[in-house]
Amino acid sequence: MATWIKITEIENVPSMGARKVEIGETEIAIFKTKDGSIFALENSCPHKNGKLSEGLIHEHKVTCPLHNLDLNLKDGQALEENGGCTKVFDTKIENNIIYILF
Ligand code: FES
Structure with missing residues (x-):
């Protein structure tokens, strides 16, 4: 069953930036957009x-640093046909x- 896991204070994630956390074997990127979302x-x-x-x-x-694929942060979907999808956490x-x- 999924449970809410405490990550960090909101100001510890830079605006227009990300912070990486690990929960078990899973690495998760926490993003903060310009509007504070x-x-x-x-x-x-993917x-x-x-x-x-x-x-x-x-x-x-977010634009992937390797080959510039754009992904929607809301649903993890690539903004390219057949680009795949990354898991999103509430x-x-x-x-x-x-x-x-998680
Ligand atoms: S790894 Fe190729 S675009 Fe992300």
């Missing part, structure tokens, strides 16, 4: 496992702390 995706591009936490963030998208903020449903 928080997203959590598995830190692995193309060839590029580290999305090192990608460029723009609007609600997030919530409580008392300035980010939690993800």
Whole structure:
């Protein structure tokens, strides 16, 4: 059963940046967009496992640092036909702390 896992204070994720966390064997990238929205995706591009936490963030998208595939941060879908999809985790903020449903 999925449970909410406490990650970090919201200010510990840079605006237009990402922070990498590990839960068990899973590496997760927590993103903060320019408008302050928080997203959590598995830190692995569906193309060839590029580290999305090192990608460029723009609007609600991340561009993979390896071969520039754009992914939607909301649903993890590649913005290219047959580009694949990365797992997305639900997030919530409580008392300035980010939690993800894992
Ligand atoms: S590994 Fe992400 S675009 Fe190739």
